[in-house]
Amino acid sequence: MPKPNPTDRLYSKDHEWIKDEGDGTATIGITDYAQEMLTDIVFVELPQVGKNIAQGESMAVVESVKSVSDVYAPVSGEIVDVNKNLEDTPELVNQDAFGDGWIAKIKIADPNQLKSLLGAADYEKLIKEEKH
Numbered sequence: 001m002p003k004p005n006p007t008d009r010l011y012s013k014d015h016e017w018i019k020d021e022g023d024g025t026a027t028i029g030i031t032d033y034a035q036e037m038l039t040d041i042v043f044v045e046l047p048q049v050g051k052n053i054a055q056g057e058s059m060a061v062v063e064s065v066k067s068v069s070d071v072y073a074p075v076s077g078e079i080v081d082v083n084k085n086l087e088d089t090p091e092l093v094n095q096d097a098f099g100d101g102w103i104a105k106i107k108i109a110d111p112n113q114l115k116s117l118l119g120a121a122d123y124e125k126l127i128k129e130e131k132h
């Protein structure tokens with residue numbers, strides 16, 4: 001059973017979450033639902049620090065025993081940090097998708113893009129629709 005989606009962040013239709021840190025940066029990861037669909041994650045290809053990325057563009061790759069999935073940028077910006085712990089322990093995404101399993105931090109180029117994302121309740125509805 002996936003954990004409830006925290007209400008302190010926003011969600012994309014591609015199952016990424018983004019948490020605005022309030023200083024012009026945001027932390028990005030995949031949702032608990034996404035990691036559950038992927039099953040056991042064996043490798044995470046992290047983005048390059050300093051890379052500029054456009055909203056909707058692939059920024060990372062998550063490989064599981066079942067499949068390989070792109071992680072898409074919920075907003076445009078510059079990658080300012082990556083979770084190097086995932087290089088040795090990619091299973092952190094499975095264990096704590098909303099915490100220690102974060103993937104990257106981004107300097108937000110256009111805060112208005114956050115308005116195009118889903119709140120926790122709307123994201124819950126999206127998951128329910130996908131399951132049917």
